[in-house]
Amino acid sequence: MAKQSIFGRVSQLAKANINAMLDSAEDPQKMLDQMVRDYTDNIAEAETAVAQTIGNLRMIEEDYTEDKQASADWGNKALAASGKADEFRASGDTANADKFDSLAKVAIQRQMQSESEAKSAEPSISSQREIVEKLKTGLDAMKSKRHELVSKRDELVARAKSAQAQNQVQEAVKAIDFMDPTSEVSRFEEKIRREEARVRGAAELASSSLDAQFNSLEDLGEQTEIEARLAALKGPKSAPSITTGADE
CATH class of the missing domain: 1.10.287 (Helix Hairpins)
Incomplete structure (x- = not known):
């Protein structure tokens, strides 16, 4: 639930219309500063969530790989036990033949259990992979949006300083005109x-x-x-x- 919530915030922030928000803001520069801080905090939180999700995915994938390997190993053991049982039965040793057939059955049961666990993990792995990709995409979009925000803020600050400088020059010119020594x-x-x-x-x-x-x-x-x-x-x-x- 927490991961989905973060993903929702990532999507929402990534789709934010910065220009529209600036037009409706009383103080665009302050709003941009706050947005940059919010984006930075949410990016850090999202990165943590994405890292955790990727870690969980890798853990499930490792378990899946182990289950697949265990299934193969138990299949080999079942095959070996069954072959041994056939050898004992061929030599007339029914007791050992039955013993190894029982071992082959146990190995087959363990093989089937490993196969079942691996198969049940496949939907979860697919879902987690999709979530990870979406989170990565959203995170990349959010970082791009943050870069856009920073650029907008820097541009706005530069324009504000330029306007302030021009205003100071105009005021100085007015003062010179008012107190013109000529x-x-x-x-x-x-x-x-x-x-x-x-x-x-x-x-x-x-x-x-x-x-x-x-x-x-x-x-x-x-x-x-x-x-x-x-x-x-x-x-x-x-x-x-x-x-x-x-x-x-």
């Missing part, structure tokens, strides 16, 4: 540009004011020249008289 430089450059623009504006304003002053000077000079020319047109008469002390 943006600070850009802001400082913008500040300088505004200051430069202010200086240019002030200079332009100052230049405009200076030009206005020069323009007013030019207007004043022109007015002076006009007055002078007007005075010249009027001649000396229009010139104001200047009284000196000598005239008085």
Whole structure:
């Protein structure tokens, strides 16, 4: 019963759909780790059961071989006893002839017993051989499935680590974008540009004011020249008289 139970577990685990189980798992990696442990434990248990079953089979086979050999040996003894009995009977020794015939009968009885035991063991041997082959097949499938599980787990772990590394890189890139030193430089450059623009504006304003002053000077000079020319047109008469002390 225990062997059949183990065989059932071997078959069930070997037929397990790993991908479907992974899809329904909340934490596939933990589930795979647990499955690997379960497979490893069940494989060890199954190996023990298979080894025991093989041992039992070999023991039955040895008993079968011994029964077959015993049957042959008792047949030879029966033949030898019967031949001896014939010799004694041919010589007129009826007593010894009957004695050896009795021995031949005993040997034949033992031969028949050995044959019966060997024959009764044959179905058991056939059944045990079938069970052993099934257990071996199931065990091989289970080992193959365990290898698949380990590969899946290793692949999943590698993918998880890769995803984690990519996430860390993305977070680092986000942090760099958020605290981008070039943006600070850009802001400082913008500040300088505004200051430069202010200086240019002030200079332009100052230049405009200076030009206005020069323009007013030019207007004043022109007015002076006009007055002078007007005075010249009027001649000396229009010139104001200047009284000196000598005239008085």
